[in-house]
Amino acid sequence: MTEQTTPEGTQQPSVTLRELGWKPFFQHQLAVDEAYIGLRPARVTAVRRSGLQVLGPGVDTALPPFIDAEGGDSANATIGDWLLLDPELPTARHMLERFSLFKRRAPGTGREVQLIAANVDTVFIVTSCSQDFNIARLERYLTLARQAEVTPVIVLTKPDLADDPESYVEQAQALDRALCVELVNATQEAGVQRLLPWCGRGQTVVFVGSSGVGKSTLVKTLTGQQQIVTQAIREDDAKGRHTTSSRELYQLESGAWLVDTPGMRELALSDVKEGLDVVFADLSDLSQHCRFSDCAHEAEPGCAVKEAIERGEIDAARVQRWKKLVAEDAFNGQSLVERRAQSRALGKMIKTAIKGKRR
Numbered sequence: 001m002t003e004q005t006t007p008e009g010t011q012q013p014s015v016t017l018r019e020l021g022w023k024p025f026f027q028h029q030l031a032v033d034e035a036y037i038g039l040r041p042a043r044v045t046a047v048r049r050s051g052l053q054v055l056g057p058g059v060d061t062a063l064p065p066f067i068d069a070e071g072g073d074s075a076n077a078t079i080g081d082w083l084l085l086d087p088e089l090p091t092a093r094h095m096l097e098r099f100s101l102f103k104r105r106a107p108g109t110g111r112e113v114q115l116i117a118a119n120v121d122t123v124f125i126v127t128s129c130s131q132d133f134n135i136a137r138l139e140r141y142l143t144l145a146r147q148a149e150v151t152p153v154i155v156l157t158k159p160d161l162a163d164d165p166e167s168y169v170e171q172a173q174a175l176d177r178a179l180c181v182e183l184v185n186a187t188q189e190a191g192v193q194r195l196l197p198w199c200g201r202g203q204t205v206v207f208v209g210s211s212g213v214g215k216s217t218l219v220k221t222l223t224g225q226q227q228i229v230t231q232a233i234r235e236d237d238a239k240g241r242h243t244t245s246s247r248e249l250y251q252l253e254s255g256a257w258l259v260d261t262p263g264m265r266e267l268a269l270s271d272v273k274e275g276l277d278v279v280f281a282d283l284s285d286l287s288q289h290c291r292f293s294d295c296a297h298e299a300e301p302g303c304a305v306k307e308a309i310e311r312g313e314i315d316a317a318r319v320q321r322w323k324k325l326v327a328e329d330a331f332n333g334q335s336l337v338e339r340r341a342q343s344r345a346l347g348k349m350i351k352t353a354i355k356g357k358r359r
């Protein structure tokens with residue numbers, strides 16, 4: 001990036017594109033579109049009701065919300081997005097294509113999609129070597145990570161409190177031999193060193209996991225004891241409903257960017273077909289060989305999944321967990337209207353069945 005003139009009234013921050021997580025992936029986009037010439041890249045570091053906060057070389061400013069002209073349900077700029085600004089105004093003109101995106105269906109609504117974070121490199125799926133450790137939950141988080149196209153790393157905390165911490169590593173590793181699984185004492189600086197390969201300059205990371213597993217502790221240790229996580233503001237309305245939470249990007253001491261968004265903590269599974277097909281690749285491949293294309297792998301003849309269970313080739317419990325996530329994805333993928341229609345149809349069916357019995 002060459003030296004740029006500073007828009008009047010803004011300070012010249014020392015941040016470089018590299019430090020902000022700029023990649024060849026974005027540079028290539030600039031190169032192919034003439035409309036992008038002369039525009040200035042900046043990254044969305046906060047999303048608030050009032051708009052966006054963006055940071056870039058020579059840019060540190062608030063902007064109104066931005067919706068990409070391409071449209072679609074992911075057109076709103078979200079935290080981690082790269083925008084191209086008009087250097088004069090400054091105002092956002094374009095949004096660059098993302099290499100990863102966490103999104104979810106807004107709870108309790110129809111098809112409305114809520115974007116959570118874009119251009120995240122790594123998701124640390126945190127669980128502890130204790131009661132919290134749960135394979136089904138790990139599979140759920142892995143599915144969300146794969147769907148978003150973000151690299152997952154399983155972080156197992158509290159090894160110091162467990163009798164046999166290695167047994168947790170083995171169980172997590174059994175999910176996927178290629179998965180990175182790290183055993184980390186979150187309270188010790190020497191422990192969190194293991195996460196540094198994913199926390200280099202310009203890397204964007206996010207921590208997910210249940211409450212109490214050590215996410216804040218990890219972040220605190222990674223930031224050299226600065227309390228930054230508590231800065232996230234919750235904007236509740238008077239009745240505590242419709243919680244719109246502020247989402248922010250913080251810099252860790254190592255130069256990585258931490259996405260701290262409450263939305264990540266309550267991600268429901270929906271529109272994660274691709275993610276499920278990665279995490280359960282063996283099962284979805286196998287189901288291609290079922291006689292019926294809509295096989296529910298229950299009692300259908302010619303079910304390749306059931307046959308593989310009977311031959312002892314696959315784990316029946318894992319198949320159950322897979323079916324449960326597939327069903328949840330399908331249910332959440334329906335609009336509210338469809339869900340209502342479905343439960344109405346179900347209600348009618350039950351009534352008819354009861355009447356039939358009476359007769």
Ligand SMILES: Nc1nc2c(ncn2[C@@H]2O[C@H](COP(=O)(O)OP(=O)(O)O)[C@@H](O)[C@H]2O)c(=O)[nH]1
Pocket residue numbers: 157158159160161184185186187209210211212213214215216217218
């Ligand atoms: N002994 C031990 N305690 C830990 C470890 N990680 C977290 N803790 C403790 O577990 C509690 C919950 O951690 P916290 O970071 O608040 O969890 P969060 O809810 O995921 O953010 C705190 O008291 C931490 O000090 C660990 O690796 N070893």
Ligand SMILES: [Mg+2]
Pocket residue numbers: 212215216217
């Ligand atoms: Mg916490």
Ligand SMILES: [Zn+2]
Pocket residue numbers: 287290291295296297298300302303304305306
């Ligand atoms: Zn089947």
